[in-house]
Amino acid sequence: MIACFAPGHGARPEAAARLARELEAEFLGLFVEDADLVRLASLPFAREVGLASASLLSMDPGALERQLRAQAARVEQALQTILGPAPGWSFRVERATPERAVEAALAEGHAPALLIPPAADLRGARVHARRVELTRQALRAWWTSGKPLVLLPD
Amino acid sequence: MPPPLPLPPGALRRRCDAAALGFASTAQLQPLESLPGQARAEAALAFGVGMRREGYHLFAMGPEGYGRHSLVRARLEAEAARREAPPDWCYVFNFDAPHRPRALRLPAGRAPRFRDAMARLVEDLAAAIAAAFETEEYRNRHREIETGLAERSEGALNDLGERARGERIAFVRTPSGFGFGPLNKAGDGVMEPEDFAKLEEAEQQRLQARISALQKELGDLLHLMPTWRREALDRMRALDREVTRTAANNLIDELKSAYAALPRVQEYLDRVKADILENAAAFRQAKEGGEAPTLFGIPLPRPEGAEGPFRRYAVNVVIEHADAGGAPVVYEDHPSHAALVGRIEHVAQMGALVTDFMLIRAGALHRANGGYLVLDAAKVLTQPYAWEALKRALRSRSVDVRTLGEELGILSTVSLEPEPIPLEVKLVLVGERILYYLLHAWDPEFAELFKVPVDFEEDMPHGDGDGVLYARLVAGCVQREKLRPLDAAAVARVIEHQARDAGHAGKLSVRVQSLVDLLREADYWAGAASRAAVGAADVQRAIDAQVARVDRVRERLREQIVQGTLLVATDGERAGQANGLAVLQLGDFAFGTPQRITARARLGAKGVVDIERESELGGPIHSKGVLILSGYLAGRYAPGLPLSLSASLVFEQSYGGIEGDSASSAELYALLSALAEAPLRQSLAVTGSVNQLGDVQAIGGVNEKIEGFFDLCRERGLTGRQGVLIPASNVQHLMLREDVVRAAAEGRFAVYAVSTVDEGIELLTGLPAGEIHARVEARLARFAERAREFAAAGRRKPWRVEKKK
Numbered sequence: 001m002i003a004c005f006a007p008g009h010g011a012r013p014e015a016a017a018r019l020a021r022e023l024e025a026e027f028l029g030l031f032v033e034d035a036d037l038v039r040l041a042s043l044p045f046a047r048e049v050g051l052a053s054a055s056l057l058s059m060d061p062g063a064l065e066r067q068l069r070a071q072a073a074r075v076e077q078a079l080q081t082i083l084g085p086a087p088g089w090s091f092r093v094e095r096a097t098p099e100r101a102v103e104a105a106l107a108e109g110h111a112p113a114l115l116i117p118p119a120a121d122l123r124g125a126r127v128h129a130r131r132v133e134l135t136r137q138a139l140r141a142w143w144t145s146g147k148p149l150v151l152l153p154d
Numbered sequence: 155m156p157p158p159l160p161l162p163p164g165a166l167r168r169r170c171d172a173a174a175l176g177f178a179s180t181a182q183l184q185p186l187e188s189l190p191g192q193a194r195a196e197a198a199l200a201f202g203v204g205m206r207r208e209g210y211h212l213f214a215m216g217p218e219g220y221g222r223h224s225l226v227r228a229r230l231e232a233e234a235a236r237r238e239a240p241p242d243w244c245y246v247f248n249f250d251a252p253h254r255p256r257a258l259r260l261p262a263g264r265a266p267r268f269r270d271a272m273a274r275l276v277e278d279l280a281a282a283i284a285a286a287f288e289t290e291e292y293r294n295r296h297r298e299i300e301t302g303l304a305e306r307s308e309g310a311l312n313d314l315g316e317r318a319r320g321e322r323i324a325f326v327r328t329p330s331g332f333g334f335g336p337l338n339k340a341g342d343g344v345m346e347p348e349d350f351a352k353l354e355e356a357e358q359q360r361l362q363a364r365i366s367a368l369q370k371e372l373g374d375l376l377h378l379m380p381t382w383r384r385e386a387l388d389r390m391r392a393l394d395r396e397v398t399r400t401a402a403n404n405l406i407d408e409l410k411s412a413y414a415a416l417p418r419v420q421e422y423l424d425r426v427k428a429d430i431l432e433n434a435a436a437f438r439q440a441k442e443g444g445e446a447p448t449l450f451g452i453p454l455p456r457p458e459g460a461e462g463p464f465r466r467y468a469v470n471v472v473i474e475h476a477d478a479g480g481a482p483v484v485y486e487d488h489p490s491h492a493a494l495v496g497r498i499e500h501v502a503q504m505g506a507l508v509t510d511f512m513l514i515r516a517g518a519l520h521r522a523n524g525g526y527l528v529l530d531a532a533k534v535l536t537q538p539y540a541w542e543a544l545k546r547a548l549r550s551r552s553v554d555v556r557t558l559g560e561e562l563g564i565l566s567t568v569s570l571e572p573e574p575i576p577l578e579v580k581l582v583l584v585g586e587r588i589l590y591y592l593l594h595a596w597d598p599e600f601a602e603l604f605k606v607p608v609d610f611e612e613d614m615p616h617g618d619g620d621g622v623l624y625a626r627l628v629a630g631c632v633q634r635e636k637l638r639p640l641d642a643a644a645v646a647r648v649i650e651h652q653a654r655d656a657g658h659a660g661k662l663s664v665r666v667q668s669l670v671d672l673l674r675e676a677d678y679w680a681g682a683a684s685r686a687a688v689g690a691a692d693v694q695r696a697i698d699a700q701v702a703r704v705d706r707v708r709e710r711l712r713e714q715i716v717q718g719t720l721l722v723a724t725d726g727e728r729a730g731q732a733n734g735l736a737v738l739q740l741g742d743f744a745f746g747t748p749q750r751i752t753a754r755a756r757l758g759a760k761g762v763v764d765i766e767r768e769s770e771l772g773g774p775i776h777s778k779g780v781l782i783l784s785g786y787l788a789g790r791y792a793p794g795l796p797l798s799l800s801a802s803l804v805f806e807q808s809y810g811g812i813e814g815d816s817a818s819s820a821e822l823y824a825l826l827s828a829l830a831e832a833p834l835r836q837s838l839a840v841t842g843s844v845n846q847l848g849d850v851q852a853i854g855g856v857n858e859k860i861e862g863f864f865d866l867c868r869e870r871g872l873t874g875r876q877g878v879l880i881p882a883s884n885v886q887h888l889m890l891r892e893d894v895v896r897a898a899a900e901g902r903f904a905v906y907a908v909s910t911v912d913e914g915i916e917l918l919t920g921l922p923a924g925e926i927h928a929r930v931e932a933r934l935a936r937f938a939e940r941a942r943e944f945a946a947a948g949r950r951k952p953w954r955v956e957k958k959k
Contacts, residue, residue, distance in 0.1 A: 040335035051331040054376035
C-alpha cells in the first residue's frame with residue numbers, strides 16, 4: 001500500500017501505519033512536497049489565506065522549505081514508531097505535483113492494492129479503480145476526493 | 155413571762171416510723187415511675203408538649219439532679235411514640251445553581267431507597283446510553299453529518315479552485331491554508347517566478363489584482379466555515395440528545411412513576427433527564443469518571459466519593475427515619491453551632507478546600523425535625539453563636555446549614571448555600587432557674603420563643619401517706635439501678651435523710667440524683683457486709699461515709715477551737731460576748747460552726763458600727779442586719795433622746811467575708827449585754843435575725859448550726875447547760891442528727907425556740923428582760939446626759955466665745 005502525505009492536509013501517518021501492520025502489507029510512505037506550492041512561495045506577491053484565521057499571510061520560500069522538512073520528518077518518525085525496523089516499509093519525499101509523485105511511484109514498479117491520499121478516513125468510504133484507469137486526471141481527482149483507492153487487478 | 159423551756163426531743167427530728175410504712179421490703183412495692191411532687195412541672199410539660207403553636211417551646215428549670223432530664227425525656231418519648239415518623243430529607247444537586255443544593259422531602263424511610271434507585275439509574279443509564287451510541291444507526295447518522303460538513307467545505311473550496319483555474323489561476327494548498335498563483339502556459343501547475351517576471355507589467359498587475367480578489371473571496375468563505383461547523387455540531391448534539399433520550403427515557407420515566415406523588419422529586423427527575431441529555435458524552439465513556447484529572451501532569455486527588463461526572467446525580471440523605479417507631483426525641487450533649495444546624499464539610503484538593511452537596515451533614519435540628527429536641531441551656535449559651543443560630547432556626551422555622559466560618563466571614567473558600575429545610579420541632583431547654591430569669595430579662599426574643607416554663611420543685615410535702623409514695627420512688631430507683639432491696643427501716647432512714655436534705659421536717663427532698671447516689675452507696679455497704687438487703691445501718695453508714703469524705707475542713711475548724719486557737723467559749727459568762735453560729739458551704743457539704751461575737755459600747759455619736767462592714771468584710775445583708783439593730787435601740791430605748799452611743803460589733807477571728815443577717819440577734823444580745831453590763835451565758839449559742847421591733851425571725855441552715863455547736867460542746871464535754879437559741883419559726887425545719895436528739899432527751903443539750911429578743915436575753919443573762927432593758931435605758935440616758943454636758947462645756951470654750959464675737 002502507498003500512503004501519501006502532503007503539507008496542509010493534516011497528516012495521519014499512525015492510522016495508515018497501523019493498517020499496514022495489521023494487513024502485513026508492504027508499505028510506502030510518500031511525502032509529497034507540492035511543486036506548485038514551492039513555486040507559489042517563490043512568486044514576489046505570494047500570499048496565503050490562513051485556514052484558521054482567514055487572514056492573509058506572507059509566504060517565505062525559506063520558511064516553507066523548513067516547514068516541509070519538519071513535516072516530513074514528523075511523518076517518518078511516526079511511521080518508524082509504529083512499523084519499527086521491519087524491512088517491508090519505506091518512506092520517501094517527492095517534490096512534484098501529487099499526481100506526478102504517485103504516478104512516479106507506480107511507475108517504479110510498486111503494485112499497491114491500496115492507495116491512501118493525505119488525511120483519508122480509513123474507516124470511511126473507498127473508491128475502486130483498475131491500474132489502467134489511473135490517468136493523471138483521475139489521480140488528481142482521487143487526490144482531492146480524500147478517499148482511499150482500492151486498486152483492482154487489470 | 156418565764157423564759158422558754160428546751161424543745162422536747164420529738165420536736166428536734168421528725169422520725170419516720172418503719173412499721174407504719176406497711177411493707178417489709180421495697181421488693182414488695184410497685185415502683186413509682188414518675189417523680190413525686192412535680193405536679194406543676196408535669197402539667198406544664200404536658201401543656202407545652204401538646205401545644206403545637208409557634209413559640210411554645212419549653213424551658214425546664216430547676217437545680218441539677220432533680221430529674222429534669224428524665225422527666226422531660228419520659229414525657230417526650232411517650233408523646234413521640236404516638237406520633238408518626240417525620241419525613242426523610244436529602245440534598246441533591248441543583249442543576250440551575252450548583253452552589254445552592256436543593257432539599258428534597260420524602261416520606262419516612264424512603265430517602266435511602268431513592269438514593270439507591272438514583273445510583274442504579276446512573277449505572278443503567280451508563281450501560282444503555284453507551285450501547286445506544288455503539289449502534290450502527292448512530293454511527294451512520296453521525297458520519298453523515300461529518301461527511302456533509304466536509305463535503306460542504308471541500309465543495310466550496312473546490313468551486314473556488316475551479317473558478318480560479320478558469321481564470322488561469324492555480325489554487326494551491328499551503329501548510330497553513332490556501333494560496334493562489336498564476337498557472338503556467340501548459341495549465342498544469344503554478345507559473346515559475348522567472349516566467350511571471352517575463353510577463354508584461356499590465357498582465358502581471360491584472361493577475362495580481364485577480365489573485366487579490368480571489369484571496370478576499372477565500373477569506374470570506376473561510377469565515378463562513380466555523381458557522382457550518384457549528385451547524386454540524388448542533389446537528390450532532392441533537393443526534394446525541396435524540397439517542398440519549400431514547401435510551402434514558404424509559405429508565406427515568408420508570409423512576410418518576412415510582413415517585414408520582416412527590417412533585418418536587420418529579421421536578422428533580424425532569425432536571426436530571428435534561429442534564430443527562432446535555433451531558434450524554436459522560437455516559438459514553440467506557441469507564442465511569444474517565445481519566446483522573448491532572449494539573450501539569452500531576453494527578454489531582456478527588457473529593458471523597460467524587461468519582462466522575464455522575465456524582466451530580468447522587469443523593470445525600472441527611473435525615474432518614476427508616477426504622478423510626480414515631481417522632482424523634484433527640485438530646486444533643488454538645489450543642490455547638492455545627493452540631494445544631496449541621497455543617498458543610500470540605501476536602502483538600504491541591505491546597506484548596508472544596509465542597510459539594512454530598513458533603514452537607516445534618517445537625518441536631520435536622521435529626522429532631524418533626525419531633526423533639528432537648529438541650530442543656532448552659533451548654534447552648536456557652537457555645538459560640540449556638541444560641542443565635544438556635545433562635546434563628548426557631549424564628550424562621552427552617553434549618554439553614556451554614557458553616558460558622560462562612561457566617562463570620564473568615565472562610566474564604568468555595569462553599570454552599572443549601573436550601574433551608576422547613577423546621578417543625580418542639581425544643582426543650584433544660585437549665586438552672588437563674589438562666590431562665592436572666593434570659594427572660596435580657597433577651598427580648600426569649601419570651602417569644604419559650605412560652606412554657608416547666609418549674610421543677612425541689613421538695614414535696616411530707617404528709618401522712620407520702621412516706622409510702624416516697625418508698626415507691628425508692629423502689630423504682632432500686633429497680634432501675636439493679637440494687638439490693640431496702641428493708642422498711644432502711645427506707646425510713648432514707649426518708650428521714652431526704653427530709654434533712656430538704657431542710658424541713660414537713661418536706662422531702664426530690665433531688666433524685668442524691669437519692670440514687672445514697673441508694674447506690676448503701677447498696678455498696680450492704681454488699682460489703684454480705685447482706686442480701688439494705689438495712690438502716692447500711693444507709694446510715696453511707697450517709698456517714700459521705701460526710702466523712704468531705705468534712706476535713708469542719709474537723710480542722712473544730713480542732714482549732716478546741717485547742718484554743720479560735721476563741722469560742724462553751725461555758726461561763728461574759729458581758730458583751732455571744733456565740734453566733736455560721737454556716738459554711740464547701741461544695742455540696744454545708745456545716746455550722748460557732749463564732750465569737752463581741753460588742754463594746756461607749757459615749758459617742760457614731761451609733762452602732764459594724765466593724766465587718768468598715769473593714770469591707772461584711773456583705774450588704776449583714777450590714778442591713780446591723781443597721782436594724784440601731785433602729786431597735788433607738789426605738790426601744792431612746793425615743794425621746796438623742797442616741798449618744800458609739801458601739802462596735804465584730805465577728806472575732808473572722809478573716810473571710812460575712813454575709814447574711816442570721817447573726818443579728820446574737821449581735822443584739824452582745825450589744826445589750828455590753829450596755830446593761832450583764833454577762834451572757836457562754837454555754838449557749840444563738841442564731842436568728844431580728845427586726846426593729848425585737849421579733850426574732852427565721853434563718854437558714856438551722857440544723858447545721860445546732861449540730862456545729864453541739865459537736866464542739868461534745869468535744870469539750872456536754873455539761874447539760876449547753877444549748878442553742880433558734881427562732882421559733884425555725885422549729886418546723888428541725889431534722890437534727892440522732893446523737894443531738896439523744897443528748898437533748900438525756901438533758902445534756904438543749905434547743906430553745908425564741909420568738910422575741912426579750913425571751914432570748916432572759917435565757918442568756920438569767921435576768922428578767924425588763925431589768926436588762928432598764929439597765930440599757932439608764933446607760934443610754936447617762937450617755938445622753940454626758941453628751942449634753944460635753945456639749946455645754948464645749949460652748950463655754952473661750953475660742954468659741956471669741957469666735958461668736
